[in-house]
Amino acid sequence: MSQSPPGHPAIILVSPERTDFLLDEFGRYARDYDLRTATSAKDAEIIAEQLVAEGRPIALFVTESRLPDGPLFAALHRWREVVPTSRRLVAAHWDHFIADADELRPGLATGKYDAYLLLPRGPRDEEFHTAVCELLSDWGSTVAAPEVTTADVVAEPGDALAVSIREFFARMGMPSATFAPESEIGAAVVAQWRAEGGGAEPTYPLVRHLRGGVIAPASVRDVAAKIYGRPDSIDPEGAHTIVDLCIVGAGPAGLAAAVYGASEGLTTVAVESEAIGGQAGTSSMIRNYLGFPRGVSGMRLAQRARGQAIRFGTRFFTGWEVAGLTPGPDGAPHIVHTDGGDVHAKAVVVATGVSYRKLGVESLDAMIGLGVHYGSAMSVAREMEGADVVVVGGGNSAGQAAIHLARFARSVTIVIRRAGLEETMSSYLIKEISYHRRISVRPFTEVVDGGGTSRLEWLTLRDRRDGTSDTMAAGGLFLLLGAEPHCSWLPDAVARDERGFILTGRDVPTDQWVDGVPPPSLGTTVPGVFAVGDIRSGSMKRVAAASGEGSSVVPLVHGYLAGSQPT
Template sequence: MSAVPAIVLISEDHPDEMRAGFARYVAEYDVRVARSCREALLVTHDVLAEGGTVAMFASESVLPDADVLHCFHKLREKVPTARRVIAAHWDRFVRDAPGLRAGMAKGKYDAFLLMPRGTRDEEFHHAITDLLSDWGSTVPDPEVVAVKIISPVRDGLTLAIRDFLDRMGMPSRVWPPDSDAGRYVLAQWDGEPAYPLVCSVNRQVIHATSVRDVAINIYGTPTEIDLDHVVDVAVVGGGPAGLAAAVYAASEGLSTVILEAEAIGGQAGTSSMIRNYLGFPRGISGMRLAQRARNQALRFGARFYTGQVVDELRPGLDGDPHVLCTDSGEVRARAVVISSGVAYRKLRVDPVEELVGSGVYYGAAMTAAREMEGQDVYVVGGGNSAGQAAVHLARFARSVTILVRRPDLAETMSSYLIGEIRYNPRITVRTCSRVVDGGGDGRLEWLGLEDVRTGERERVPTYGLFLLLGAEPHCDWIPQQIARDDHGFVLTGRDVPRDRWVDDLPPENLATTVPGIFAAGDVRSGSMKRVASASGEGASVVPLVHAFLAPAP
């Protein structure tokens, strides 16, 4: 049985050039060449029959027996997780591009590239390795493992730990206790084993009772900060706004600490593919965008602490530092940026809520998506995050149904995602519908759906429900001195009520009603709830922090 993933090249006119372009991948992939779509389907059948899988299909822009996009459609049905690349010969690249590039926006394939013209065409290989890296993040059992999880069962906690590690860019695998890996970890454990056990590189093996235990074990706690030292700026929340604030603050010499309750990246970190983020023409997953930003901030000296829930913010008076309180310790800062983002709104259907973690998930749940192979699943929500989740789930699930209360998706979802959903045969959209019931024996097995126009109800079988229902702010810990709107979002700038202005002047654009405390991103009232706008606000808040920290003239 072959365990080496395959790359299938499809070319009738230039097979030697294609093979030479992929020569560097032969050592780690099973590179095979087909001369037509029909032959590619046969090669794929052989790979699957041998117990292998296909990581990538790379085809010329013209095939002898089929339109290349139609061929990709057939191949996608065989291997939904494989990345699909058109590598056009330089004689046809300009000619074929206009007719093919529109298909990329609909998700018909992943990249339109120029076939390599030499042995070191690094622009080409940068695109290929990026796509193979994205493919690797969808593999249930990756080759390179940073964290070992030992558990006799794959329960909700084990799944949540893997999801956290996935979002942090740390590949993991789950092994049973009687496996080689299980015995290796148990040999390092002193006492009666309790599961799950988590073993990460250069860290002590722990019995995890929560995701927070794993985060603290790997990334530390605020008590490791010298409590006599006051940092220049503390950022609460590690989503796009907080990450941008951290990068710009640390790069300008401010001592910067970031406290994140869950995984770095926030809600955006769960997006399987963001295709409209500036500068990434092939798209980028939320996890990779977050990890690149985190590494960038670390390079400038910022310090990150995950698994840290801020329970209280005590504003400083008369020049005293602000104090952020967590279970693990306190952080004192001259300035604070609130970028704690939002949480998905609860469904509030009690039988369904009882199954959260057992077939019911809030957010995209990257790890849970891999568990849906061959199953029928439902996604509730009409925003971009719901659309991205549906597209990602369609790589694994037999069918994905998007449920929305509205009559269509056009009001709430980007056009490029709607086009991608329409093209994908595994995804259907069920409008004017809502979930009113659900149940199962220990895990989700069925849902009760209601037509909001007629009140008619239907019971449908399902294996997974993914809830992406809109935003509620993370603001319970914010003191009353900071003004908020009727929905709980933080007010800044001219949105602050006039009776809270000082000397009849509003606060600065991203400043709150407490001097030295700022807000950026989704938690701020009036924000656009988009990754790019949150990043922009995070960068824009740093000059305001600088101005506040500057000594008075």
């Protein structure tokens, strides 16, 4: 049964006896979704197969906890086989909710379905529909092509910079699309470029951005600067305007510092070299972050935190890499240097996090953006449909990337140098990976070569135990390798450990303590300069821990400012 025009994404409602009730309850979605009903698992599977054959997307399955034709988990498994990208919601009847919970809830930990809720018992059950909307929003942002774009990218096929720009837009929560120059939209953008540039021939990619103009960027930073401005806009006349707090890096730690700093009255600026959210912002789904029982994507978490910080007055400058720091002598303001200008700040919080270690295989580094990606590259996941994909890395980010890619790819192989994932990955991810038939793990293995005609087509993997190698077809390689500190721009006065991570508090060598007293717990060897999150030596390398340090540093900043005499 369909309640909306064909072509809309479908929601399949499954109930042996209450399909009319569910159809009425989901009536608020009828304008934008094609509502279908089924009374059994098999009927739902048949409907799904018909829709897939027609090329129709299925956003969500909603099912009661008890079906007449077999166990629920078997039904959920079959539905995922037909439509790997759809979300799955179990809405138990109130007579069965508690009785079925013990058996069904463990399935959440293995990714068998996405949410377990009580069927609405009356009108306007907004708690129920909040969960529905979150699932539809997650599906829409990671699976569906955007209905409305805030930016259009025009590029020739295989343009690596265009891929990077699109990934930047995705991480910033800005829907975008890529068009060939000869397409209708591409031709319109080219014509606008010529009109604005006095007839000049375009160089690709071109980007039509939300401010209404068209630019031909040479880097992602060019796009970010056009949209978000330059750091020197704080100080346009060179008057050395001084802010209370400059945060370098806008991952979870930096965002938390921005929220708490600005909310407690500090004039706060955050400078981020890439997209808001840092490495965590590339995670397709973080399921163990406090307060998000159905999980939250790194992008959505970052954008919510950014909006929260902006509400309190934080200014963000995105796309500007910090090139240096000049400490202020005797309590004078520090100077944070970027190519877009300097920021003068009484206190500085370093929250630059870590970057993925390079693979070091020349043939593959030459194909970055052409099937080879550092990070999860969520924006290109849709392009992996039907492909064999390799994810290199054993941390949580690698696990999250593998699960997300498995919605599209024919197979996902996680390659790790260790014997297993247990040392580096959270248990809930390991369980979900072990359940997923499309994902396999190859221990004691490394990628040593790869190539293709115009993009990645094959990889060579080597067993580290006996040195044997084999070659496999591969349409995508996603590299999430280890953690390298990103703080070479800091002066030598900021002490670091042997791996390059910043030393703070009692980890600072005693010969660098002042009057026998160590720096504050998150303080560095330069007064007024603090370090939080993954960049800090000894940090936990988890999103929640980074957020905690970002909020905890603000009282230390207040304490420093209360005792300093900036000029």
